[in-house]
Amino acid sequence: MTETQGDLASLSRYIFRAPRWYTSVAFALLVAAVTGVGVFESPTVLEDAWQGIFFVGIPTVVAALGTTPVDRRLGGQLTYNRSSLLALVCEVVVVVMLTLAGGISLVSSFGQQFVFDTLTAALALVFAIRLLVVLAVSRNSPIFAAVPASIQTTTAAVLLFVYSGTMNFFDIGGPLFHAYLSRPAEAPTRIQYIFTPGDFVVLLGLTVLYGVVAYGFLAVIDRPWKNSLGVSILDFVRGFVGHIAEGTRELEDFFEQLGEDAVVPVTVLSFRTDEGEKARFVLPMIHPGPMGEIGGGNLPQRIGESTDGLAFPPHATAGHDFNLVTEREVDPILDAAERAYDRITYTDRVSESVRVQSGEASVVGQAFGDDALMTVTYSPRFADDIDYAVGLAASAEARVEGLGNVLLADAHNCNNGLDGDDLGHVVPGSERSFDMIQGASEVATRLVEASEHALELGVAWDETEWTPADGIGPLGVRVAVVDADGSRTAYVLVDGNNMEPGLRTRLVDAITDTGIADAEILTTDTHIVNTVQSENQVGSAIDHDDLESVILDLVGDATADLEPVEAGMETERATVTVFGNDRTETLASHANAVVSMGGAFALVVVFATMVVSALVFFAT
Numbered sequence: 030m031t032e033t034q035g036d037l038a039s040l041s042r043y044i045f046r047a048p049r050w051y052t053s054v055a056f057a058l059l060v061a062a063v064t065g066v067g068v069f070e071s072p073t074v075l076e077d078a079w080q081g082i083f084f085v086g087i088p089t090v091v092a093a094l095g096t097t098p099v100d101r102r103l104g105g106q107l108t109y110n111r112s113s114l115l116a117l118v119c120e121v122v123v124v125v126m127l128t129l130a131g132g133i134s135l136v137s138s139f140g141q142q143f144v145f146d147t148l149t150a151a152l153a154l155v156f157a158i159r160l161l162v163v164l165a166v167s168r169n170s171p172i173f174a175a176v177p178a179s180i181q182t183t184t185a186a187v188l189l190f191v192y193s194g195t196m197n198f199f200d201i202g203g204p205l206f207h208a209y210l211s212r213p214a215e216a217p218t219r220i221q222y223i224f225t226p227g228d229f230v231v232l233l234g235l236t237v238l239y240g241v242v243a244y245g246f247l248a249v250i251d252r253p254w255k256n257s258l259g260v261s262i263l264d265f266v267r268g269f270v271g272h273i274a275e276g277t278r279e280l281e282d283f284f285e286q287l288g289e290d291a292v293v294p295v296t297v298l299s300f301r302t303d304e305g306e307k308a309r310f311v312l313p314m315i316h317p318g319p320m321g322e323i324g325g326g327n328l329p330q331r332i333g334e335s336t337d338g339l340a341f342p343p344h345a346t347a348g349h350d351f352n353l354v355t356e357r358e359v360d361p362i363l364d365a366a367e368r369a370y371d372r373i374t375y376t377d378r379v380s381e382s383v384r385v386q387s388g389e390a391s392v393v394g395q396a397f398g399d400d401a402l403m404t405v406t407y408s409p410r411f412a413d414d415i416d417y418a419v420g421l422a423a424s425a426e427a428r429v430e431g432l433g434n435v436l437l438a439d440a441h442n443c444n445n446g447l448d449g450d451d452l453g454h455v456v457p458g459s460e461r462s463f464d465m466i467q468g469a470s471e472v473a474t475r476l477v478e479a480s481e482h483a484l485e486l487g488v489a490w491d492e493t494e495w496t497p498a499d500g501i502g503p504l505g506v507r508v509a510v511v512d513a514d515g516s517r518t519a520y521v522l523v524d525g526n527n528m529e530p531g532l533r534t535r536l537v538d539a540i541t542d543t544g545i546a547d548a549e550i551l552t553t554d555t556h557i558v559n560t561v562q563s564e565n566q567v568g569s570a571i572d573h574d575d576l577e578s579v580i581l582d583l584v585g586d587a588t589a590d591l592e593p594v595e596a597g598m599e600t601e602r603a604t605v606t607v608f609g610n611d612r613t614e615t616l617a618s619h620a621n622a623v624v625s626m627g628g629a630f631a632l633v634v635v636f637a638t639m640v641v642s643a644l645v646f647f648a649t
Contacts, residue, residue: 061086105167346420
């Protein structure tokens with residue numbers, strides 16, 4: 030990924046899974062009870078807690094449970110988990126503002142009036158916050174979104190109206206009417222402040238003001254998205270939060286609006302015995318992203334479940350522009366792989382492996398008849414994705430030298446995460462791109478001239494006890510050992526996203542110390558491990574000694590599993606919808622701009638709004 034894309038990925042550290050609605054409601058009542066103990070003056074602590082629950086918690090509970098049905102009635106999509114979390118956050122905003130106002134009133138001459146003015150402003154602010162979230166999640170019109178957004182503020186205002194004695198200003202209704210709408214004697218001492226009808230007019234005015242400002246702020250930061258990408262930032266926010274918080278597919282709907290068609294090669298290398306397929310390498314030239322199971326994020330797992338033999342889905346030479354927009358696009362990839370598999374012509378001959386160091390690129394290749402498997406790494410230097418065009422050029426250069434099909438995998442096994450100015454993306458025209466192209470050409474030349482030997486293959490697999498949180502996906506660790514007249518080459522595939530610096534070199538040295546002629550460590554670049562944490566490389570969370578032990582055991586098992594096999598390779602093409610050229614970079618740039626510039630703009634808007642609010646209070 031580029032530095033800009035890395036900045037966007039790093040924002041995932043601020044994301045967390047939304048708790049279940051009942052957890053949010055329970056915590057909201059707890060916060061309300063603690064607030065009641067702190068601000069009310071009743072004879073007992075329990076009564077203080079109850080009053081806190083009633084006057085602070087009730088609006089939160091009503092908003093938590095009432096927002097979703099109202100929003101859905103108006104065509105929205107807000108879930109109970111999200112509405113409950115939103116109500117809790119708004120309650121915390123009110124409590125924090127009241128606490129600060131109370132502290133200021135104690136050390137100044139503002140008095141109790143200042144506290145209630147702050148409460149009025151806090152309730153208006155709650156509406157603005159809720160309006161932004163409802164707009165982002167439900168994508169209703171501002172008028173429709175204002176209805177569910179106003180529930181928490183309206184409920185609190187009704188309670189204030191009834192229990193503050195505001196009805197004393199009206200000479201309407203009879204005893205029954207006043208019994209329900211005027212109960213100041215039952216309110217806590219600190220709420221027995223007579224709100225005038227004018228105070229509720231001010232609350233209404235501030236609510237409208239804050240709502241208009243919030244919508245205006247949103248319209249300003251949304252304009253670049255619509256002008257450049259033709260989509261709304263609200264679609265992106267809704268999809269991103271929905272995916273992280275509840276695992277929805279809304280983010281795919283957003284990406285589908287951005288996508289464009291692309292034709293990608295899908296190369297299959299199959300090994301078989303008389304009993305059937307033993308192993309299959311599958312390499313579609315797409316990027317398994319962008320995150321979690323969105324798009325092609327779980328492509329390695331899908332490939333692993335689609336083959337008869339043990340599947341090896343290494344990372345292709347493709348960057349984030351070749352992310353699939355939806356998981357549905359994986360199906361054409363698997364169909365193309367199956368078509369390629371059906372057309373394979375097999376051979377029982379193999380060359381010894383060849384390694385060429387070309388500048389920073391280290392290329393390993395091995396021929397199976399006229400076809401070849403190649404891997405490229407820039408270790409010990411840092412590298413991330415290799416551009417699609419660079420991979421195509423390197424494969425074409427290898428075929429010019431006399432090879433047939435070429436399965437060229439990006440080993441993707443040494444990077445420093447999101448640190449530094451250069452995240453290691455190998456792009457056309459760079460020195461690294463020519464290192465790789467030249468290396469592939471030299472390997473191809475040597476493979477065409479290499480002697481052929483009888484082919485043997487052994488494989489081994491361990492799902493491991495590690496999880497995606499540890500940086501290891503469901504495919505675990507897989508090893509294939511190819512024997513060419515006693516010269517053995519080990520291909521180790523770890524289901525993860527890149528690898529900690531130095532770890533690949535350590536593992537290769539450990540394998541070759543066992544008598545293996547050469548070895549390469551590859552990762553699948555699965556993005557299942559990046560659901561929440563943007564950088565979760567192999568080796569960052571697990572012990573390196575433990576990983577080395579697992580791999581060495583598997584190399585031993587694969588060596589013991591060696592037996593004569595036949596191998597063959599074919600390539601098919603699949604038409605899929607991907608993000609498209611420069612779309613990922615544009616999306617990342619806009620998102621980063623919103624975070625960096627939007628924050629400063631938000632502060633200016635908030636300050637200006639607060640000044641207007643202060644003028645309103647002084648004027649009234």
